[in-house]
Amino acid sequence: MEIAQIAFIILLLITFFWSYKKYSELVRAIFLARPVEIKGPVSARLRNMFLVAFGQKKMFKRFLPALFHLFIYVAFLITQIKLIEIIIDGISGSHRILAEPLGGLYTFVVSSIEVLSVLAFVATVIFLWRRNLLKLPRFKTAEMTTWPRLDANIILWAEMVLIFGIFAYNGADTVLQSRDFPGYPDTGNLAVSSWFGPTLFGGMETSSLLMWERLGWWVHILAVFGFIVYLPYSKHLHIFFAFPNTYFAKLKPRGEMENMPEIMNEVKSMMGLTQEEEQSVDMEEIPEFGSKDIFDLDRINLLGAYSCTECGRCTAVCPAHITGKKLSPRKIVMDIRDRAEEVVAKLKSGNPEYIREDLRDKEKKLTAKNFDDGKSLFDYISPEELHACTTCNACVEACPVMIDPLEPILKMRRYEILTQSAGPSDWMPMFTSLENNGSPWQMSEARDAWKEDLEE
């Protein structure tokens, strides 16, 4: 076994175990939130996943960005087919082991990768220009701090490196084939490399060609391994998470806020609407209503936060944001993810300081159940942001991967009003009037006074 094979196998194993560990951590993070009943037909969910995640239906509201995004996405998907061969070659020390058995099909697949890589290259250049030189407001809002901006650029540059790898690998290879160098099987005429290869590499010595070919191969595979390990730390996780997120996206009507049966039953018993045996709401331990922290959101809310691409389409259409208020739906979603990451890191540390104070004597081991670091989502999201929302659903409509930024906002409003008894002071007289008069306004006239001067 050669040293290159050993190096490859070690890198493959590192990538595999590292990503296994990190991705299972992500799943555990999502499971910190409340379980949620998955309602509605599987067919409708599959349809959403197929159209919105795979088909990128919601991206195509704006054609050009959608088209360029599609280039990168399809190039990414189809390049993964080639990964099978790369892994076999890397382990066994073979070279293009599938070229001869597949023949024309091989030429077709590799040519497709090449054409899409050229398109992806064009798209990447445009995206880098758009993100860094064009003053697009949605890339510049307050939550787009150093890391989110760097994250976006890292992946675009990595994309460039990957494309460079592919063409160095294929281009040098075509020249080696034309010189009948042993061990370089005929790949057929490749769409781009068959002319690009000879143009760029044609004048080189065979020894340099061998070097360029290997360099391209290693750059390609290292970029792929890098992607896999990097994704869980990055907004680019959406290339995987868009699928479960669109599948699990709630199918209820948009206008329906989740019912709170515990409050419904309490009010029913207050109003004398329940049978005796149903009146079992235990109000002894005053329950907390609404969402204070990620533990009080549901798993679909957290899955959404991890699926966010930080594209800012939600924020760009938010009426509160457009008129200069502090609310940005993208920030809400990013805050939820950041808070979840903070909780996960603290849980991992096992530091007993994070055990709830009243349990510290009894329980020695830090768990999600006894966790309390004295912080919550409210340390990330201010009441001012929550209060600016008009519930217009523009953000929900805009999200290309079906994240619902509105639901967490409303759940946090519930916490504020029901558990903290806080909230905008203007709302207090409204609540009083609703309770006493059944109308948000304090009115002295009768509800049907308008009937009096009505003529045919």
Place this chain on the structure above:
Amino acid sequence: MSEKKLKVLTMAEWAEEGKTPEILFWVGCAGSFDSRAQKITQSFCKILYHAGIEFGILGTEESCTGDPARRAGNEFVFQMLALQNIETLNAYQIEKIVTACPHCFNTIKNEYPALGGNYEVIHHTQLLRDLIEAGKIKVTEGNAATKLTYHDSCYMGRVNGEYEAPRQVIDSLKMDFKEMKRSRKNGLCCGAGGAQMFKEDEPGDKRVNIERIEEALGTDSEVILANCPFCITMLSDGLKAKDKQDDVMVYDLSELIVQNNSW
């Protein structure tokens, strides 16, 4: 315009006569108490009358659906109002409800079922469309030169997916209709939803209704149509802020039908 008084019966009055009307008209708080929205309520009653539809209202037995309370986060108040309304509606065995308020529409249609209230709910623009299609109300074409634009309410549009019914009604008026740039799925909120109507705006550069009215004025329209009493308040306030209240009018669709017919 005739001088004969139009009599609107409450469900209690219908019950006294031992009859059940075809449909319940859910008036809503704005339609009941807001002086501007009362005119929409009256217009819609006239249309129902001229279409020969027997309808009832709940009158003093109606309460807020609870929409602003729920969206503000106050589930207790929401449940109190909603459960009371459902008790009343079920006592009258109501099956079909029409309302001129998209917020009432949404809450009764999408949120009452989980609390035990199941009804067929339609919005008045949907009923207007159906009545026009069935030839039950005459639509007198308006002045073809009058420039109109239409503001989608969030709760009929994006939330409940109804973009066509109001536009079909507008088409039948044969006036000079022009869309705003942000319309249908991309329609911009008026700024009232989510109980914003009942509080001051959070600090910012401008109010949402100003942003919207600027866009509406950009179409050069003389009439801005809407389908929600809260949108109408917000847009009217925006006009006043721009000192355009004498040049441009904000109407509900039903009002334009009544005006064109001189009812």
